[in-house]
Amino acid sequence: MIQEQTVLITGANKGIGYEAARQLGQQGYYIFLGARQQTNGQQAVEQLQSEGIRAEYVHIDVTDPATIQSAAEQIRQQSGSLDVLINNAGIAMGGNVPSEQSIEEIRSVYEVNVFGTIQVIQAMLPLLKEAPQGRIVNVSSGLGSLAFNSDPAHEHYGANPLGYNSSKTAMNAVTVLFAKEFTDTPLKINSVDPGYTATDLNGNSGPRTVEHSAGTVIGLAVIDENGPSGQFFDETGPIPW
Template identity: 50%
Template sequence: MADKKVALITGANKGIGKEIARQLGVQGFTVLIGARDAGRGAEAVADLTKDGIEAQAIQLEVTDQASIEAAVVKVEADYGKLDVLVNNAGVYFESGAASETDIETFKKTYDTNVFGVFAMIRAFLPLVKKAEVGRIVNMSSGLGSITQNSDPNWAFAAAKPVAYNSSKSAVNAITVIFAAELKNTPIKVNAADPGYVATDLNGNSGYRTVEQGATAAVRLATLPADGPTGGYFDEDGAIPW
C-alpha cells in the first residue's frame, strides 16, 4: 500500500474533478473522491470502478473545518500519506455587475474558492509531506489572471464577475506563497486553468470538454522532480498572472 500513489480531489463526484480522478486513476493512482454528498461520491466511485480504477469516496465539505479534519483522519488511517491534493471544488453565484454584487455572495464565493483551498492545504500538508513526492494542484481559472482581465482585447474581457474572478486571483496568490514555503522540499504547488469547460458551474455553456479541462491539472499532479513549482498553467503552458 505504501508504494501505491494516492490522490485526493475535492468536488470530484462530477465534472472536471471526476475527470481528473479518472485520468489519475488510469495512471495507477488510488483516487479519493471528495464530495459534500456521500451518496453522490459513492455513485462516482461506482462509475470509476467500472473502468478498473481504484477509488474511494471521502465525505468532504471544504467550508467545514470538522469535515476536513475528519477526512484527514480517514486518509491517514487508510493510507498514511497523500501524494497528490487537487483543490478542485469551486462555486459561482453571480449574475450582475460588480456594483450589483452583494456582500453575502462575495463571502459565499470566498468560503469555498479561497478559504476552502487554504484550509485543505493547511490540513493535508502533513500527509503530503509524508509522501515521497508530493504535488498540490489548485484549480484556478484564466478569469483569475489580472493581466488578462486588464486587456480589453482578451477573448474573455467581458467576463467580469467580481467575486469569482478575484477569488481565483487569490487562489493564485495562495499557490505562489505555499510554493515559496515549500521550495526546499520535493513538494510542488501549482495553479491550473482548465479553460471554458462545459460544467454545472456555468450551466454547461463552455465549449471545452471535461477531458480537455482536466489535462493541465493531471499534468501538474504528475510532474517530474525537475518540474516547475509556484506556476500558473493551462494545457499549453504558463499563463500570465
Template identity: 50%
Template sequence: MKKVLITGANKSIGFEATRQLLQQGYYVYLGSRDLQKGTEAVDKLKAEGLSNVEVLQIDVSNDASVDAAFKELSAKTDVLDVLINNAGISGGFPQTALTTSPDVLREVFETNVFGVAKVTVTFLPLLQKSAEPRIVNVTSGLGSITLHTDPNWKYYQVKSAAYGPSKSALNAYTVVLAYELKDTNFKVNAVDPGYTATDFNNHNGPGTVEDAAKRVVKAAVLEADGPTGQFFSDDNSPETGISPW
C-alpha cells in the same frame, strides 16, 4: 502506488481527473461533499474496471468536515502524494461589483480560497511524508488580473465581482505556498482547466472535461525537475501554457 485526494470529484472535471489518474495507476480518494453522490461516482468508476478508488466525504467550506476527513484518511494511509484542490463554486451570474451582495463574495471565497487553505494546511502532514508531493490548485483564466486590464484579451468583457477575484486570491495563495515550499520536494501550481462545458456554466464552454482534466492531471504527475509556483493556462497562453498573473 501513489495516492491522491481530489476535492469536488464526484462530477465534471474532478471526476474525469479521477478517472485519468486511476488509468495511470494512482489510488484516488474521491472527495465529495455529498456522500451518496460520491459513492455513486465511485460505483461508476468501479463498473469501468477502475477499482483503486474510494469516496471521502469532505465539505471544504466546513472546517469540522475537513478535520473529520483528515482523521478518516489518516486511518487509511500514512502518506498522501497528491492533493488536487478542485472543489469550487461560482456564486451565480451575473456578478456586478455594484449589485452583488457582500454575502455572495463571502460564500464564494469561503469555498474557493479559505476552503483551499484549510484543506491544504490540514492535509500537509500526510503530503510531507511523500517523496514527491504535489499540490494542484484548480483556478480559472478569469483569475488573471493582468489580462483583465487588457482590452484585447478575448475574455476582457467577462467580469465577475466574486468568482474571478476569488481565483485571483487563490492564485496569490498558490504563489506564497510555492515559495514557502520551494526548498522541498513539493511542486505547487495553479491550473486553469479552460472554458469547459460543465454544469458549472450550464454547459456553455467550448472545451471538454477530458481535455480540462488532462491539464489538471499533467500538473499532478510532474517529474522532479518540473516547475513550481506557476499559473498554467493553455487557454490564456496557448503558445507557452503559462498565464500572466
C-alpha cells in the same frame, strides 16, 4: 495499507474533478474522491470501480473544518501519506456587474474558493510531506489573471463577476505563498486554468470537454522533480498572473 500513489480530489463527483479522478485512476493512482454529498460521491466511486479503478469516497465539505480533518484522518489511516492534492471544489454566483453583487454572495464564493482551499491544504500538508514528492494543484481560472482582466483585447475581458474572478486571483496568491514556503523541498504547488469547459458551473456552455480540461489539470499533478512550482498554467503552458 494502500501501495499505489494516492490522490485526493475535492468536488470530484462530477465535471473536471471526476474526469481527473478517472484519468489518474487509469494511470494507477488510488483515488480518494472528495464530495459533500455521500450519495453523489458514492455513486461516482462505484462508477470508477466499475472501470477497474481503485477508489473510495471521502466526505469533505471544504467550508466545514470538521469534515476536512476527518478526511485527513481517513487518508492517514488508509495510506499514511498523500501524493497529490487537487483543490478542485469551487462555486460561482452573481451577475456580471461588480457594483451590484451582494457582499453575502461574494463571501459565499470566498468561503469555498479561497478559505476552503487554504483549509484543505493546511490539513493535508502533513500527509503530503510524508510522500516522496508531494504535489498540490489548485484549480483556478484565467478569469483570475489580473493581466487578462486588464487587457481589453483578451477574449474574456467582458467576463466581470466580482466574487468569482477575485476569488481565483486570491487562490493564485495562495499558490504563490505556499510554494514560497516550500521552496527547496520536494513539494510542488501550482495553479491551473483548465479553460472554459462544459460543466454545471457554467450551464455546460464551455467549448472544452471535461476530458481535455482534466488532462490539463493532471499534467501538473504528475510533474517530476524537475517540474515547476509556484506558477500558473493553462493548456498552452505558463500564463500571467
